[in-house]
Amino acid sequence: MRSAAGARRPRPRARRGEGDRLRDEILDAAEALLLETGSADKVSTRAVASRVGVSSPSLYLHFPDRASLLFEVCQRQFDKLAALLAAACEGIDDPVDRLRAIGEAYCRFAIDNPQQYRTMMMDVVSGVAYEKDLDEIRAEVGFDIVYQAVVDGIEAGVFTSDQDPLLISFAFWCSAHGLVSLMIAKPSIGFGDPDALIEAVLGQTLDGVRAR
Amino acid sequence: MRSAAGARRPRPRARRGEGDRLRDEILDAAEALLLETGSADKVSTRAVASRVGVSSPSLYLHFPDRASLLFEVCQRQFDKLAALLAAACEGIDDPVDRLRAIGEAYCRFAIDNPQQYRTMMMDVVSGVAYEKDLDEIRAEVGFDIVYQAVVDGIEAGVFTSDQDPLLISFAFWCSAHGLVSLMIAKPSIGFGDPDALIEAVLGQTLDGVRAR
DNA sequence: TGTACATCAGTGAACGCGCGTTCACTGATGTAC
DNA sequence: TGTACATCAGTGAACGCGCGTTCACTGATGTAC
Numbered sequence: 372m373r374s375a376a377g378a379r380r381p382r383p384r385a386r387r388g389e390g391d392r393l394r395d396e397i398l399d400a401a402e403a404l405l406l407e408t409g410s411a412d413k414v415s416t417r418a419v420a421s422r423v424g425v426s427s428p429s430l431y432l433h434f435p436d437r438a439s440l441l442f443e444v445c446q447r448q449f450d451k452l453a454a455l456l457a458a459a460c461e462g463i464d465d466p467v468d469r470l471r472a473i474g475e476a477y478c479r480f481a482i483d484n485p486q487q488y489r490t491m492m493m494d495v496v497s498g499v500a501y502e503k504d505l506d507e508i509r510a511e512v513g514f515d516i517v518y519q520a521v522v523d524g525i526e527a528g529v530f531t532s533d534q535d536p537l538l539i540s541f542a543f544w545c546s547a548h549g550l551v552s553l554m555i556a557k558p559s560i561g562f563g564d565p566d567a568l569i570e571a572v573l574g575q576t577l578d579g580v581r582a583r
Numbered sequence: 584m585r586s587a588a589g590a591r592r593p594r595p596r597a598r599r600g601e602g603d604r605l606r607d608e609i610l611d612a613a614e615a616l617l618l619e620t621g622s623a624d625k626v627s628t629r630a631v632a633s634r635v636g637v638s639s640p641s642l643y644l645h646f647p648d649r650a651s652l653l654f655e656v657c658q659r660q661f662d663k664l665a666a667l668l669a670a671a672c673e674g675i676d677d678p679v680d681r682l683r684a685i686g687e688a689y690c691r692f693a694i695d696n697p698q699q700y701r702t703m704m705m706d707v708v709s710g711v712a713y714e715k716d717l718d719e720i721r722a723e724v725g726f727d728i729v730y731q732a733v734v735d736g737i738e739a740g741v742f743t744s745d746q747d748p749l750l751i752s753f754a755f756w757c758s759a760h761g762l763v764s765l766m767i768a769k770p771s772i773g774f775g776d777p778d779a780l781i782e783a784v785l786g787q788t789l790d791g792v793r794a795r
Numbered sequence: 796t797g798t799a800c801a802t803c804a805g806t807g808a809a810c811g812c813g814c815g816t817t818c819a820c821t822g823a824t825g826t827a828c
Numbered sequence: 829t830g831t832a833c834a835t836c837a838g839t840g841a842a843c844g845c846g847c848g849t850t851c852a853c854t855g856a857t858g859t860a861c
Contacts, residue, residue, distance in 0.1 A: 410707060412624060416848060429805050437848065493705045493768055495622060508772055534787065542758065542787045549761020556705055560720055575746065575754045579791025628815060641838050649815065
């Protein structure tokens, strides 16, 4: 816990029109706090302000309330995840390989950013109406590129055409999410090498949709 | 919110040795509160006491602290789930049918008791060292009976023997958990008929491990 | 270049709240005689 | 059966805490002249 009067000198006032600098610092601090405490409930306006080195009322110059701040922290994570997933499948033509790459990138993100993933996908962020409809979720968690890979795979004859591609995509997502959310929620289980487990579980799920 | 002085008359003192009556009422109230609020953080000692119609210090006659109370609430849920799963697969010889029955019962429990499932499997219950090791988890979430069904299935030649049965079991659990935890965490997605979705996702997962 | 003034980013103190927990206590129940 | 006493389940008041948010304010920055 670092106080405004502590090690760092008092922050210089933002110049006119530089308001976004503090705004970004607040978001960074909230994100860091979320990461360290592992719980959105612990990301209090006071803790965030103290970390930035600023009084807590000054958050209200940049966000209408705590819920909006937390919402935006999550939003930045979703943007990051979407970019990661898009990058992961870029240039991979084979639908099976592409699906595997997407799944691995998704799981990697979750394992590397467990507290963010928890907040995005597992928690009720208290006071935040963080309810997205299917279209938003589809874009944000990479559902669209999963779906596209599945459709391509069915067309190429490598995936079964017995099932609705939407359902196949969804089941794939369930596997990936189930795996990483268990690893995050129940670390005491002791999962061994995460990468090996990810590969094995995704591989098995992909086998389930192969054409036969 | 019902106060001690409210509608119900002041609760009669427990007789000597009847201390468990209030203890059970406290657990029931905490469980009900968890269900209604959907968040373990909201299950405060004061709210529980007020619901029972008792002063909050009296909780401390039955539980050393709030964390122990919450822990026991969760423990009762795990016991209930284990019993449900055992009942679900009773008398089903075919390993595939048995596995499907276990998975469906597991998902049903989660859908019917979303807040309890959330607390048991998705949340960090604040202040509760609710860390179980693999052996406990295996027993409590029905992992052992899943594993047995998989082993039986491999022996009977209906499941692939390419994979470690432990891994097959785990991937199955990932699917089921992933499905229900998404349904619980992101209700705004709009999942349609839950039973149909459960059947489809589990069926697809089972297809992934069929011998070919 | 110098001065008076306007702007507005950030502050310090305070609000009312609910929390977990402690403590000395009360008074109904049970028991010994 | 009646009485004095011991037990102990449950209480009321209080503790110190951190919270989200408000409000009147300060004082550095920028601007008009």
